[in-house]
Amino acid sequence: MDNNNDNPVVPEVVTVNPVQPAEKTHKRSSSKLFGPFILIMVGLILLFKNLDLVDVNLNWWAAFIFIPVFGSLAAGINAFQKSGKFDGVVRSSIGSMIVVGTVATILLFDMDWSRFWPLMLIAPGLSALINGISIADIKDHPTAAKWAGLSLWFGLALILLGVGFLAKFMPIPAIENLLFHRWWAIPILIPGVGAFINALVICAGNGFKASWLVWGFSLIGVAFTATGLFALYNLNWNLLGPIILIAGGLVVLSGLMTKK
Numbered sequence: 001m002d003n004n005n006d007n008p009v010v011p012e013v014v015t016v017n018p019v020q021p022a023e024k025t026h027k028r029s030s031s032k033l034f035g036p037f038i039l040i041m042v043g044l045i046l047l048f049k050n051l052d053l054v055d056v057n058l059n060w061w062a063a064f065i066f067i068p069v070f071g072s073l074a075a076g077i078n079a080f081q082k083s084g085k086f087d088g089v090v091r092s093s094i095g096s097m098i099v100v101g102t103v104a105t106i107l108l109f110d111m112d113w114s115r116f117w118p119l120m121l122i123a124p125g126l127s128a129l130i131n132g133i134s135i136a137d138i139k140d141h142p143t144a145a146k147w148a149g150l151s152l153w154f155g156l157a158l159i160l161l162g163v164g165f166l167a168k169f170m171p172i173p174a175i176e177n178l179l180f181h182r183w184w185a186i187p188i189l190i191p192g193v194g195a196f197i198n199a200l201v202i203c204a205g206n207g208f209k210a211s212w213l214v215w216g217f218s219l220i221g222v223a224f225t226a227t228g229l230f231a232l233y234n235l236n237w238n239l240l241g242p243i244i245l246i247a248g249g250l251v252v253l254s255g256l257m258t259k260k
Contacts, residue, residue, distance in 0.1 A: 038067055045108075057110045065104035072097040087150070088137055095127030125158030146202060146213060148225035150220070155192025157187035183230035192224030213256035222247040 019186055045060040074212055076093030080086065102123035106116055134145040146163025167175035199217035223244050230240050 008249050037070070038063055041066070059107055059110055062104055062107035065100065065107065069097050069101045069104060072100065086133065088131070088134070088141075090247065091131045091133065098126050098130075108232075115169045116166070118164075118169065119164040121158050121162030121165065125155045125162060126159060127155065128152070129137075129155030131155070143213065146198070149198055150191070150195060150217070151196075153191045157190040160190065161187040173188045182232055185228050188224060188231055189228030192221045192226075192228055195221035195224065210255065210258050212255060215251050218249050219251045222251060 041059050041063045045058045045063060048060060049060070072093045074099070076090045079089040081088070081091060097157045102119055105111075106113070106119065128151040132149050132155055134148035137145040137148070161184060163175065164179055164187075167173065167179065195217045197223065198216045202217065206214075226240060226244055227245065229235070230237060
């Protein structure tokens with residue numbers, strides 16, 4: 001008889017334990033740290049207040065607003081580790097962290113809103129400035145990246161506007177002395193000039209062939225530049241609307257004629 005029939009071979013069963021990816025495990029472990037840190041922060045604030053260790057009025061409840069701040073920070077770090085690029089997800093996370101973190105800081109230290117409200121111009125300005133660094137997305141989303149680049153100029157304008165008002169309301173004499181009459185018109189001009197610069201760069205990249213993207217940037221440039229000049233020289237505001245309409249019509253007409 002065949003020996004194989006007398007001693008049948010029993011197949012060995014190997015149990016494989018599913019292992020979570022290291023990235024997900026790291027993400028979960030890092031997100032779990034936010035709760036304890038917030039509790040520690042709140043406890044320290046209450047301890048300092050009860051022991052009169054600091055002569056600052058701290059709102060302990062504002063510490064919980066830092067939860068989304070840390071969440072945005074973790075999301076940005078994880079997105080950067082995953083893509084290896086300073087892409088839109090990373091930039092948006094950092095921008096959200098800056099804006100929400102500014103609000104949380106103002107509330108935590110019970111800062112006077114009548115003096116520090118310009119920070120709410122500076123923080124979104126920084127966020128827009130960071131989002132405008134869209135060179136990392138130029139290969140995957142070329143058109144969206146070019147439009148996102150416009151936010152860099154808007155961010156710069158908001159930062160300048162916020163710094164100017166902050167210098168007046170704080171006050172900060174070193175900066176306030178640099179502000180001339182109707183200085184706030186300059187931040188209005190910045191997006192207009194920036195739109196023209198972006199249009200020129202895009203046009204040069206296309207072999208100096210104008211496209212609707214170029215004309216779109218030019219139209220934005222006309223609107224903001226005209227508004228800024230009217231504000232700077234205190235011109236008749238009743239003329240602004242018709243001038244923008246005429247200039248916009250000329251830009252669109254130029255685009256149609258170029259296409260033909």
